[in-house]
Amino acid sequence: MQAHEIVRLLSVDTPNWCDDVERIASEAATAELAAASRCDLPAAAREILFDLLGNRYDPTALPALIDGLNDVSPSVRSSAADALAKIRDPAAGPFVERKFKAEEDDAVRQMLAIALGAVDYQPSIPALIRALGQSKGTLSGAIAWSLGALKARGAEDALRLALSRETSSYALTRIADALSIIQSDV
Helix, strand or coil, X not given: CCHHHHHHHHXXXXXXXXXXXXXXXXXXXXXXXXXXXXXXXXXXXXXXXXHHHHHHCCHHHHHHHHHHCCCCCHHHHHHHHHHHHHHCCHHHHHHHHHHHHHCCCHHHHHHHHHHHHHCCCHHHHHHXXXXXXXXXXXXXXXXXXXXXXXXXXXXXXXXXXXXXXXXCHHHHHHHHHHHHHHHHCC
């Protein structure tokens, strides 16, 4: 299936694309999905394409997904970050970190934080520690998860401080888990 066919199928802004999405998933090559994701489509269609790309675990999709981090739609940026997390290619790390530092939408920052841990981007540890000190709730939990995934030994003090001030049960669990992972890795 060619990119122009994918665009034609997804150009109609409708919530009922199930059959079309299944067909696209089974018939389209990664390169065609990536090409279609760069076309003028409704945000929901771009999200679907990024989800499909992430589910392929194919590093050749990285350029399209990295471009997706700059989409105008926060939900599309989040889907691009999620797909990068699934692919787990460290080459995405610098791009994800740069976007994490600049992103203003907390929901997108959550997914970017998770992607940093998933791609094992060690240079992001200082930025994650700084962000942990300035965030609360689900975002703190996502950052803590990433610090745990990165086994960030220098993050213990920041995690303990976050643990003492956090009220979200999700964040408290992620922070405690991160501390446990880091301490067991010593």
